[in-house]
Amino acid sequence: MMQRVFREGRRLPGLSSLVVLLGVLVLVAAACGPGGSPGAVHILTTNGDVNPVMERYIDRGIDSAENHQANAVVIRLDTPGGLSTSMEDIVQRILAADVPVIVYVWPSGGRAASAGTFITMAAHVAAMAPSTRIGAAHPVGAGGEDIEGTMGDKVTNDAVALIKSIARERGRNEDWAEKAVRESASIHQDEAVQMNVVDLVADDLPSLLAAVDGRTVQLPHREVVLATKDASLVYNDMNPIERFLDIISDPNITFLLLSLGSLALIYEFVAPGHIFPGVFGAIALIIAFFSLSVLPFNWAGLALILVAFVLFILELFITSHGILGIGGVVALILGGLLLTSGNPPDFQVSKWLIYGLAAGIGAFFLFVVTSILRVRRQPAVVTTTLVGRQAVARSPLDPTGMVFLDGEYWSATVEEGRVEPGERVVVTGMHGLRLTVSKEKGVGDG
Numbered sequence: 001m002m003q004r005v006f007r008e009g010r011r012l013p014g015l016s017s018l019v020v021l022l023g024v025l026v027l028v029a030a031a032c033g034p035g036g037s038p039g040a041v042h043i044l045t046t047n048g049d050v051n052p053v054m055e056r057y058i059d060r061g062i063d064s065a066e067n068h069q070a071n072a073v074v075i076r077l078d079t080p081g082g083l084s085t086s087m088e089d090i091v092q093r094i095l096a097a098d099v100p101v102i103v104y105v106w107p108s109g110g111r112a113a114s115a116g117t118f119i120t121m122a123a124h125v126a127a128m129a130p131s132t133r134i135g136a137a138h139p140v141g142a143g144g145e146d147i148e149g150t151m152g153d154k155v156t157n158d159a160v161a162l163i164k165s166i167a168r169e170r171g172r173n174e175d176w177a178e179k180a181v182r183e184s185a186s187i188h189q190d191e192a193v194q195m196n197v198v199d200l201v202a203d204d205l206p207s208l209l210a211a212v213d214g215r216t217v218q219l220p221h222r223e224v225v226l227a228t229k230d231a232s233l234v235y236n237d238m239n240p241i242e243r244f245l246d247i248i249s250d251p252n253i254t255f256l257l258l259s260l261g262s263l264a265l266i267y268e269f270v271a272p273g274h275i276f277p278g279v280f281g282a283i284a285l286i287i288a289f290f291s292l293s294v295l296p297f298n299w300a301g302l303a304l305i306l307v308a309f310v311l312f313i314l315e316l317f318i319t320s321h322g323i324l325g326i327g328g329v330v331a332l333i334l335g336g337l338l339l340t341s342g343n344p345p346d347f348q349v350s351k352w353l354i355y356g357l358a359a360g361i362g363a364f365f366l367f368v369v370t371s372i373l374r375v376r377r378q379p380a381v382v383t384t385t386l387v388g389r390q391a392v393a394r395s396p397l398d399p400t401g402m403v404f405l406d407g408e409y410w411s412a413t414v415e416e417g418r419v420e421p422g423e424r425v426v427v428t429g430m431h432g433l434r435l436t437v438s439k440e441k442g443v444g445d446g
Contacts, residue, residue, distance in 0.1 A: 036234035038069035039227065041209060043235045046075060049346055050082030050115040052294040053246045055089045061236050065099045071231050072100040072212075074205070075123070078107065081114025083296065083347065084139070084159075091122045091166065100124045100217045100224055104208055105132045105189070105198075113137075117180055121166050124217040125226075126198035127208050128189035134197060135186030137163065140344070156182060173197050205233075248291040251340045255349045257288035258302075259332070259357055262309040270316055270394055270402075270409075295347065297339050304335030315365055316409070317402065322366065329362040389427045391437065393419045403437060412437045 036042065042065040046054050058075065065073045094101045103123035105112045108131040112120040117137040120126050128134065139147065139155045147155050159181045167177040173196045179185040192198045202208035213229035238246065248254065261284030268278035292302070311328035318324060336354035340347055391405035391412070397419035403412040405427070412425070412435040419425055425437035 034064070034234050034236050036068050036070065037232060039071045040068070040232045040234045041228050042068075042070045042073045043205070043233055044073060044075045045235075045237060047078040047110075048246070050079055050086050050090070050119070051246075051249055051347070052083070052086050052296075053242060053249055054079075054082075055086040055093075056294075057238050057242050058090050059093050062093055062097050062099065062101065064236055066097070068234075070099050070234070071227055072102055073097070074102045074104055074208070075119075076104050076106045076205075077112055077116055077119060078105070078110035079112060079114075079116040079119075081116060081137075081344075083344065084115065085296070087115035087118050088162070090119050091162075094119070094122045094124075095166075095169065096220060097124075098219055098221070100219065100226060102127065102208070102212060104202065104205070105129060105134060106205075108132065113186070117177075118163055118166060120198065121163065121170060121172055121177065124170070124219075125200075125212050125215065126170075126172075127200050127202050127212075128192055128198050130189060130201060130203060133186055133188050134192055135180045136184045137180040138182065138184040171196075245291070245294050248287060249294050251295060251297075251343070251347055251349045252353055254288050254291040254295060255305075255336055255339065255353065256357075257284045257291070258305055259361070261285035261288060262306070263361070266309060266313055269313065295340065296343055298341055301335045301338030301341065304331045304338060306335075308332035308335060312361070312365055325362065325365040328365070329358050332358045332361065386427050386435065387429060390424050391427060391435070393421050393423050393425060395421055397425070397437070403435065405435075410435050414439065 034042075042061060044058060044061040046058065048054070061075075062073055064070075094103075101123050102125040103112075103120045105116075105120060105128040108129050110129065110132050112128075112132070112134045113136050115137070117134055120134060137159070139159050160178050163177040163181055164174045166172075167174045176185065176187075176195050176197055187195065187197065189198070189201045193201055200208075200211055202211055209228040209231065212226050215226045217224050217226065248257075261281045264277040264281030264284065268281060308328040308331035311324045311331060314320075315322070315324040315328065333354055336349050336358070337351070340349050386405065389405060391403040391410070393401060393412075394404050394409065395401040397403070397412060397414040399415075399418075400411065400413045401419070403410050403425060411433065412427075414425065415428065415436060415438050417439055419437070419439060423439070425439055427435050428438045429436040
């Protein structure tokens with residue numbers, strides 16, 4: 001379904017504890033917020049793309065204002081637009097608020113473009129700072145292009161119906177609202193006041209609160225007279241978790257975390273005993289999935305990325321002459337392209353990052369495969385000097401597995417017993433390209 005948009009091997013100690021701690025921090029951060037005495041004005045500050053993080057922040061801010069019987073909520077807004085789904089959730093929350101909501105397009109030079117136009121017009125009081133603008137709300141496709149044909153008409157008409165209903169609810173200019181969607185009309189603050197798109201222009205926050213003092217606004221179940229001029233202010237900014245989510249909600253960061261985390265775990269799987277790669281890989285993947293919790297994404301893309309790294313692991317242990325590695329590169333590219341394919345351009349993984357990372361990983365595994373093939377083509381007589389040498393198990397030997405010797409991986413069979421990854425063994429013989437090893441102690445290097 002098309003997303004319409006509006007815009008310009010080893011168990012890690014303590015991993016379960018880390019997950020629990022992260023979950024506790026999220027719950028605590030979500031529950032915490034500044035208090036404030038009844039009658040205060042709560043100030044929210046939003047800048048950047050309209051996304052699920054902004055939606056959750058505004059919802060929390062309005063909840064806090066309602067719970068503390070605030071006189072009003074001021075949302076300082078500066079956005080180029082963003083996801084339609086998040087915008088609709090914010091609009092619905094403002095329309096249902098039991099406290100007056102004032103949207104203030106701020107600071108000077110800021111904008112309420114695209115999705116921001118809907119949010120501004122939904123406010124009980126809409127204001128703009130000098131040198132700001134509003135509009136350009138035409139829906140576009142995931143790549144920033146116009147949506148053609150019947151689908152384009154459906155999406156545009158739906159957006160028009162929404163913004164006109166918002167304008168009618170707030171007594172604002174329905175005709176201009178329709179032009180903002182159909183023709184991408186955009187106007188500056190003075191024109192917005194003259195055309196009854198917003199209510200006033202205010203130089204700063206104190207001027208705004210003084211100007212709206214005494215206004216009557218209609219809430220869903222009651223009328224409220226604003227008393228904002230001398231009200232105390234409560235600044236309810238994004239908490240650390242919300243800021244962290246806002247940073248990692250960049251799809252490029254998410255893709256990097258998924259890729260680097262998987263690579264680190266592969267390294268830990270084939271070379272156990274190095275704690276840092278495993279810890280880094282686990283944390284990177286947890287953060288990546290945390291990021292995906294606030295980003296619209298395609299499950300098929302995520303599955304392909306994970307399949308890619310499974311194929312890379314198999315390439316290390318199965319003689320495929322590079323076929324598995326090539327399949328992994330193809331799966332990684334397709335997964336990266338599909339992961340955020342339904343989102344607007346700023347919410348998609350960069351194609352250059354996908355191709356560059358896939359090429360780098362592909363080159364690395366090509367080097368590994370070439371090295372393995374080169375070793376396998378060497379005559380067995382060259383390796384007879386390995387008898388008596390010490391090697392390190394890289395997988396369980398029960399009785400057959402992989403050992404690491406002189407910078408190379410060898411298939412090996414233990415004479416008796418079981419060898420765990422990381423244990424040292426002694427080479428006692430060779431059969432073709434397979435080593436025979438022993439757990440006997442006290443045998444030195446040959």
